Amino acid sequence: MKQVLILAAALAAAQPAAAVTDVHEFRLANGMKVIVKQDQRAPVVVSQVWYKVGSSYEHGGITGVSHTLEHMMFKGTKRHPAGEFSRIIAANGGRENAFTARDYTAYFQQLHRDRLPIALELEADRMRNLTLPPEEFAKEVRVVMEERRLRTEDDPQSLTYEQFNATAFLVSPNRQPIIGWMNDLEHLTVDDMRAWYRTWYAPNNATLVVVGDVDPQRVLALARQHFGPLAPSSPSVTRPRSEPAQRGTRRIVVRAPAQLPFLVMGYKTPALTNADPAWEPYALEVLAGVLDGGASARLSRNLVRGSQIASSAGAGYSLLTRLPDLFTFSAVPAAGQDVGALEQALRGEIERVRAEPVTEQELERVKTSVVAADVYQRDSLFYQAMKIGIAETVGVGRKVVDEYVERIRAVTAEQVQAVARKYLVDERLTVAVLEPQAMAGASPRAGRGGDAHGR
Amino acid sequence: MGAERGNYRGVALLRFAVLGAGLAGILLAPPLGATPKIEHWQTANGARVLFVPAPQVPMVDVRVIFDAGSARDADRPGLAQLTSSLLAEGAGELDADAIAERFDDLGARLGAGAERDSAYVSLRSLSDDDKLDVALETMATVVSAPRFAAADLERERARTLVALRAERESPGAIAQKAFYRAVYGAHPYASPPQGNEESVAALRREDLVEFHRRYYVARNALVAIVGAVGRDRAAAIAERLTQGLPVGQAAAPLPPVPALEAPQVIRIDHPSQQTHLLIGQPGMSRSDPDYFALFVANQVLGGGGLVSRLSEEVRERRGLSYSVYSFFSPMLRAGPFQMGLQTRNDQAEQAREVLLETLRAYLRDGPSDEELDAVKRNLTGGFPLRIDSNGKIAGYLGVIGFYQLPLDYLDQFTGRIEALSREQVHRAMRERVDPQRLVTVIVGGAADAAR
Numbered sequence: 001m002k003q004v005l006i007l008a009a010a011l012a013a014a015q016p017a018a019a020v021t022d023v024h025e026f027r028l029a030n031g032m033k034v035i036v037k038q039d040q041r042a043p044v045v046v047s048q049v050w051y052k053v054g055s056s057y058e059h060g061g062i063t064g065v066s067h068t069l070e071h072m073m074f075k076g077t078k079r080h081p082a083g084e085f086s087r088i089i090a091a092n093g094g095r096e097n098a099f100t101a102r103d104y105t106a107y108f109q110q111l112h113r114d115r116l117p118i119a120l121e122l123e124a125d126r127m128r129n130l131t132l133p134p135e136e137f138a139k140e141v142r143v144v145m146e147e148r149r150l151r152t153e154d155d156p157q158s159l160t161y162e163q164f165n166a167t168a169f170l171v172s173p174n175r176q177p178i179i180g181w182m183n184d185l186e187h188l189t190v191d192d193m194r195a196w197y198r199t200w201y202a203p204n205n206a207t208l209v210v211v212g213d214v215d216p217q218r219v220l221a222l223a224r225q226h227f228g229p230l231a232p233s234s235p236s237v238t239r240p241r242s243e244p245a246q247r248g249t250r251r252i253v254v255r256a257p258a259q260l261p262f263l264v265m266g267y268k269t270p271a272l273t274n275a276d277p278a279w280e281p282y283a284l285e286v287l288a289g290v291l292d293g294g295a296s297a298r299l300s301r302n303l304v305r306g307s308q309i310a311s312s313a314g315a316g317y318s319l320l321t322r323l324p325d326l327f328t329f330s331a332v333p334a335a336g337q338d339v340g341a342l343e344q345a346l347r348g349e350i351e352r353v354r355a356e357p358v359t360e361q362e363l364e365r366v367k368t369s370v371v372a373a374d375v376y377q378r379d380s381l382f383y384q385a386m387k388i389g390i391a392e393t394v395g396v397g398r399k400v401v402d403e404y405v406e407r408i409r410a411v412t413a414e415q416v417q418a419v420a421r422k423y424l425v426d427e428r429l430t431v432a433v434l435e436p437q438a439m440a441g442a443s444p445r446a447g448r449g450g451d452a453h454g455r
Numbered sequence: 456m457g458a459e460r461g462n463y464r465g466v467a468l469l470r471f472a473v474l475g476a477g478l479a480g481i482l483l484a485p486p487l488g489a490t491p492k493i494e495h496w497q498t499a500n501g502a503r504v505l506f507v508p509a510p511q512v513p514m515v516d517v518r519v520i521f522d523a524g525s526a527r528d529a530d531r532p533g534l535a536q537l538t539s540s541l542l543a544e545g546a547g548e549l550d551a552d553a554i555a556e557r558f559d560d561l562g563a564r565l566g567a568g569a570e571r572d573s574a575y576v577s578l579r580s581l582s583d584d585d586k587l588d589v590a591l592e593t594m595a596t597v598v599s600a601p602r603f604a605a606a607d608l609e610r611e612r613a614r615t616l617v618a619l620r621a622e623r624e625s626p627g628a629i630a631q632k633a634f635y636r637a638v639y640g641a642h643p644y645a646s647p648p649q650g651n652e653e654s655v656a657a658l659r660r661e662d663l664v665e666f667h668r669r670y671y672v673a674r675n676a677l678v679a680i681v682g683a684v685g686r687d688r689a690a691a692i693a694e695r696l697t698q699g700l701p702v703g704q705a706a707a708p709l710p711p712v713p714a715l716e717a718p719q720v721i722r723i724d725h726p727s728q729q730t731h732l733l734i735g736q737p738g739m740s741r742s743d744p745d746y747f748a749l750f751v752a753n754q755v756l757g758g759g760g761l762v763s764r765l766s767e768e769v770r771e772r773r774g775l776s777y778s779v780y781s782f783f784s785p786m787l788r789a790g791p792f793q794m795g796l797q798t799r800n801d802q803a804e805q806a807r808e809v810l811l812e813t814l815r816a817y818l819r820d821g822p823s824d825e826e827l828d829a830v831k832r833n834l835t836g837g838f839p840l841r842i843d844s845n846g847k848i849a850g851y852l853g854v855i856g857f858y859q860l861p862l863d864y865l866d867q868f869t870g871r872i873e874a875l876s877r878e879q880v881h882r883a884m885r886e887r888v889d890p891q892r893l894v895t896v897i898v899g900g901a902a903d904a905a906r
Contacts, residue, residue: 041511042843067468074470074761083761083771090762091829093836097760098470110840139774146729147468147777150797154727156624178468257726259620295543295555305551308610311617332621335613365559372562372581378512379844439623439726 023388023398024216026223030232031204034223035388035398036216039381045212046381047119048108049127050389053200055178056102056323057238064180065188065196067100068144072193073107074098075136077129082136085122092118100178103322104393110382113213117222120208124226127201137190145186148179156258156434161330164264164432167252172243172323202233207392211385243268243324250430258436261339265346266326268428269419272319272396281319282407283415284327284423289366290358290416291315291349296365298349299331309337309345322394326430327423339433353420357413370408470761490865491848493855494686496693500673500702504693505852505862506680509845513582515682516849517591519598519696520857522706523574523670525648526787531662533615533650538663539569540611542576545602554593563590565597570648572787573857574670579846582683591695598671599699603663612655619652627797630731630898633721637894638736638791642712672703679852681845712737712789715892723898730803730899731795734810736892738783738792741858747871748883749783754830755822756814756884757781757794762829768813769796775806787858792888800900807895815890821881835869 026034054066076082089096094111096119109119152158162177169175180188208227210219246268272281291298292315303310313331329350333342377383388398491507498504525535543565544551558565563580576598580590622628632647639645650658678693715736739749750758757765757780769779776796784790794814798806822830842848842865855864 042839044839044843070468071470083767086761087829090759090833091836093833093838093840095760095837095840100468112836112839115836139771142774143770143777146775146798149728149799150777151468154626154729257624259623260617294559296552296559301552301555304614305610308613311614332617335617365556368562369559375512375514375581376564376579379514379846381843 023402024220025398026220028203028224028228030228030230032223032227032230033207033392034220035207035209035392036214036219037209037211037384037388038214038216039211039378039384040213043113043213044110044381045113045116045210045214046108046110046385047116047123048106048209048385048389049123050104050106050207050209050393051200052104052205052393052395053196054100054102054104055176055180056173057200058173058176058180060176061184062180062188062192062196063176063184064144064148064178065192066105066200067179068141068185068188069193069196070098070100070105070107071140071144072132072137072197073126073130075133075140076131077125078131079125079129080122082133085126088118088122094119102174102178104390106389106393108382108385116210116212116214116219117226120222120226123208124230127203127206127227128230130197130201132190132193132197134190137193141185141188144179145182148182148185151179152177153182156254156256156436157262159256160254160262160432160434161264163252163254164266164430167250167432168266168268168326168430169243171241173241174243174323174325199233199236203227203230204232207389209385209389209392211381211388246428249426252430252432253435254432255435255437257439258434259439260332260434261436262434263329263331263333263339263342263346264432265329265343266430267328267424268324269317269327269423270324271321271394272400273322273394274324275319279407279411279415280419280422281317283411283419284317285319286363286366286408286411287353287358287416287420288315288317288327289369290353290362293366293369298362299346302349303331303342303345307345308334309342310334313346320390320394320396320400343431350420350424353417354424357417360413363411363413363416367409367411370405374405491842493852493862494689495856495862496690498673498678498693498697500697500700502673502676502678502693502697502700503856504678504680504689505856506686506689506693507848507852508683508685508689509681509848510683512845513683514579514845515582515587515680515684515692516577516579516845517594517682517692517696518575518577518679518849518853519594520573520575520677520679520853521670522572522675522787522857523666524569524572525646525650526571526643526709527666527670527706528643528646528650531650531658532646532654533648534658534662534666535569535574536648536650537608537611537615537655537658538666539567539574539576540615541603541607541663542567542597542601544607544611545604547596547600547602549593549596551607554597557593558590561586561590565594567597571644575853587684587692591692595696595699598696601667603660603667605660608660608663612658615649615655616652619649619655622649626725626727626729626731626898629723629725630733630795630896633723633898634733634735634793634894634896635791637719637721637896638715639712642788643709644712644786644788644790668701669703670706671700673697673700674703674705676700677853677856679849679856681849681852709788714889715894718892718894720895721897723896725898725900727898727900728799729797730800730806730897731797732803732807732810733793733795733896734807734814734893735791735793736889736894737789739785739887740787740789741785741854741860743785743789745883745887746785747868748875748880749887751827751830751834751872751875752822752880752884753781753783753792754834755826755880756817759830759833762833764813764817764826765794765796765810768809769806773805773809775802775809779810785858803897803899807897811890814888818885818888818890821884822877824877827875827877827880831872831875834872838869 024036096109098107299313317327494506528534566577779796781794
């Protein structure tokens with residue numbers, strides 16, 4: 001009862017938030033979408049250009065091409081040679097970066113509101129006019145290989161997760177790492193860059209998202225001025241590459257130099273783009289919250305604190321993916337516990353959500369957390385823009401962002417149990433176990449102040 | 456304390472690494488004096504309070520910061536962090552499950568942590584009275600009446616030992632530990648905040664109880680509040696959070712950091728494809744008179760994303776590293792100046808030469824007029840971005856309050872940056888960074904293991 005009252009109050013507090021949401025959407029004649037959200041708390045603006053391309057658009061042999069091209073987007077146009085984009089933004093007090101994921105590649109600048117035209121002019125210029133010099137590519141692909149060594153090769157958990165994905169999916173491009181396989185990176189060419197750029201970097205494959213203290217009509221005028229003259233492309237048709245039905249649990253072992261074992265489990269699940277019925281992804285989000293939505297959730301309470309079989313344990317699901325993905329569990333055993341027992345403990349929790357409905361208290365707690373998060377995210381322009389950009393780019397549209405709280409509130413305990421019973425089954429499961437190998441040479445042979453000499 | 460949720464999902468690759476260390480608290484001023492008005496007072500028992508009202512979003516951020524970081528560990532490395540990590544594992548009448556439920560039922564978020572200088576407990580809550588009251592009451596209990604129960608201590612100790620073991624997998628973590636050890640020698644900053652496996656295994660309940668009794672006291676505390684509450688409500692919040700704390704005493708000043716007497720090179724073998732390289736020495740304190748000059752000087756060298764000399768020489772021109780940087784990390788006493796990169800093992804020597812040559816050339820010539828102008832424009836023009844959210848303002852209140860910077864610090868800043876001459880910036884850098892006495896840490900595999 002107490003929880004119900006608290007939830008009601010939280011929702012009452014959240015209503016004005018929804019009411020002040022002021023989002024304007026336009027489409028330019030060349031097909032580019034422009035979305036503007038006004039937020040006048042500070043005299044600043046975030047501008048993001050989202051392209052519908054990422055590792056899930058790639059095919060074997062050129063994995064990593066989307067991410068490497070993202071790096072090359074800073075290597076110059078006829079008007080602005082390599083490095084100038086970043087220098088101009090910096091000299092205007094701006095911050096900028098770019099990111100690549102499975103379903104999108106995005107570029108952003110954060111600036112004083114008066115400097116927005118500079119960012120839009122530069123983004124429009126590099127949408128169609130990249131020069132892609134071969135000598136710049138030769139250097140930058142080496143930077144990407146260093147990035148891969150840093151993130152993946154020298155990180156045993158990351159290495160495990162990469163092989164886990166490649167096992168869970170036989171056909172779906174979700175099996176490919178975003179950064180690309182090392183051997184593919186070694187064989188990428190500047191011609192691959194050119195082809196990928198010509199295909200995907202065009203106004204009809206892009207969404208501009210601007211959030212901040214700006215006038216939407218003025219942003220539209222600027223977008224027309226800078227992006228309007230750009231010619232559309234005809235994006236190539238990606239083949240569906242649908243994953244065939246899984247026929248039983250898949251299980252792999254990854255051996256790598258490491259200190260700790262690590263367990264990843266994943267069950268194939270639908271995403272919002274293909275779910276039927278449409279409430280299922282929301283029920284899966286609530287299920288993830290019941291298992292891992294804060295320190296009071298089941299995995300922390302029962303496995304980290306209760307039985308203490310796990311040193312850490314988590315669960316995750318995202319409904320905003322273009323292709324069907326996984327509901328995952330990951331965990332590190334507590335000292336002296338083995339991975340097999342840890343897996344059994346996780347399976348125990350899985351069996352419980354299948355066998356009995358989650359409690360009303362747990363359900364309300366997850367909903368309260370979602371309502372509060374909806375208020376907290378208003379503290380970040382960047383995050384607001386990010387949510388709009390992802391929803392648009394994975395293909396469900398930004399209305400999903402506005403509906404999210406309402407859809408989560410509608411989820412029942414029976415629905416949570418129903419998706420657990422339907423999807424958390426052995427036929428959909430892939431398991432990967434990291435088996436640490438001795439770290440030869442890892443001892444600080446010359447550590448602790450040894451080998452000290454001047455130069 | 457909760458598990459990392461979905462830490463492998465939705466991973467996006469950033470074009471360049473965003474540096475967490477050292478720069479988080481850098482303060483800059485606005486062009487037009489549009490800084491938040493900071494109100495300040497003391498609680499009845501002597502805790503300092505800084506407050507900025509922010510009525511636009513119905514939420515409140517509260518942080519209580521103590522001079523209780525690992526620099527206070529003395530001969531028990533890991534004590535400050537283990538003390539911090541146990542606060543929410545049982546307090547007053549509540550066990551860990553009950554504390555977690557209290558916050559989760561409200562949609563409130565509690566955080567706690569300790570680094571070298573300070574320890575903090577933070578709360579983000581909706582501002583409705585009924586929720587905020589319960590959240591604050593629970594937070595006050597966590598801060599002032601932790602149980603340090605034996606079972607909770609053993610569980611968190613075991614988890615800390617697992618985390619320490621995980622660090623042995625990471626060449627980056629190994630390098631940072633070795634760097635601080637070499638740069639700080641016998642100074643309290645030498646010791647890793649997370650401790651080491653032997654020291655954590657040896658910590659006793661009495662150590663934690665005594666540490667909390669000594670350092671989690673009103674006169675050693677700062678309260679920072681930003682959110683949709685008025686001054687009266689903020690005053691009540693600060694009283695509520697601190698009323699359970701004894702008056703106590705501020706922590707004694709830390710000893711000064713001695714300069715390095717000689718260069719030192721530390722090599723640690725690790726079965727990795729990359730070598731992690733760190734080079735540096737003691738840098739500056741928060742109260743350093745050359746603070747602004749050194750901050751600007753470093754922006755030119757290796758501080759500004761991809762627009763810096765190090766980035767240009769190491770990454771853009773030679774493709775040697777994904778992440779290359781330099782920073783000053785100002786602390787109560789001289790925090791480190793550090794340059795760093797990671798590269799394939801067989802390129803490590805080349806990268807080290809480039810790093811050192813770039814530093815030498817910069818110390819010799821200083822910034823060009825164009826470089827200095829570009830950095831000034833970036834810092835002054837970008838100031839509004841530094842205070843565009845409640846979370847960021849709360850972070851600045853913590854820095855201003857903890858390091859006892861003047862309350863008009865933000866208002867002064869543009870002027871201080873603008874006034875710097877090329878000569879001042881160059882002189883400050885030359886006086887502070889001595890290329891003859893650098894610590895160099897090299898962690899990685901043999902060159903022939905690169906592929």
